[in-house]
Amino acid sequence: MNATMRHLLPLLLLAVIATGCQEMYDQPKVKPLAKSDFFSDGFGARQPIAGTVARGHMKLDDQLYTGKAPVGAATPAGDSGAAAVPSQWATSDRSWTFPMPVTREVLARGHEQFNVFCSPCHGKLGDGKGMIVQRGFKAPPSFHEERLRTAPPGYVFSVITNGFGVMYSYASRVPVNDRWAIAAYIKALQLSQNMDASQLTPQQQRGLEGKK
Numbered sequence: 001m002n003a004t005m006r007h008l009l010p011l012l013l014l015a016v017i018a019t020g021c022q023e024m025y026d027q028p029k030v031k032p033l034a035k036s037d038f039f040s041d042g043f044g045a046r047q048p049i050a051g052t053v054a055r056g057h058m059k060l061d062d063q064l065y066t067g068k069a070p071v072g073a074a075t076p077a078g079d080s081g082a083a084a085v086p087s088q089w090a091t092s093d094r095s096w097t098f099p100m101p102v103t104r105e106v107l108a109r110g111h112e113q114f115n116v117f118c119s120p121c122h123g124k125l126g127d128g129k130g131m132i133v134q135r136g137f138k139a140p141p142s143f144h145e146e147r148l149r150t151a152p153p154g155y156v157f158s159v160i161t162n163g164f165g166v167m168y169s170y171a172s173r174v175p176v177n178d179r180w181a182i183a184a185y186i187k188a189l190q191l192s193q194n195m196d197a198s199q200l201t202p203q204q205q206r207g208l209e210g211k212k
């Protein structure tokens, strides 16, 4: 083998591999939602069979997936926040409370996911002044205005799930439990920004004044 060939060999190999990839790309296959002559309905994609539920899509827990519980539903063990849903939000047959106990872990997860998915627009404080807004996107309302401060967690959950106005739905990006965790964190954030100092412990009050 002379020197030129030794140089050409790797190139030749690469060409063979690349051609192989192209063939895989062009293989006969049905692309999602493409037309097909194979099935009588003309669709390439198949519809779910009537009466069946795909794995992971069984939505038996109405409250978990809609944010709304039947009025009088049992409060999740250890959750004192659920009782605090203001009466104007407890509509005739629904009260929008948490479907699970709000633990420190849930809040920590909500905090993290809020910062990832919501703070770019709503700001880390929930004041609606996130970076995307500073760059020109429509400003969302502050979470600390009266209407949203008194909104139950199930409402926040439903906004994340279904979208609201120009805000799109996060249902495909944020799993259902994380949506609840974010709603819980927003409730905590609202409390933190609207707390009456007299409700703090004497030690916390001293902390506010910068004393130990």
Ligand code: HEC
Residues within 6 Å of the ligand: 114, 117, 118, 119, 120, 121, 122, 132, 137, 138, 139, 140, 141, 148, 155, 156, 159, 160, 164, 165, 166, 167, 170, 174, 182, 183
């Ligand atoms: C791309 C920017 C953007 C992101 C990201 C975003 N939002 Fe919004 N959000 C908005 C805007 C804008 C509005 C106001 C929509 C309107 O009035 O058309 C809004 C409105 C809301 C409202 C108030 C609805 C009402 O009744 O006024 C809530 C609650 C909310 N968003 C929660 C969230 C949560 C939770 C997340 C993260 C999972 C999130 N948003 C992510 C832009 C965003």
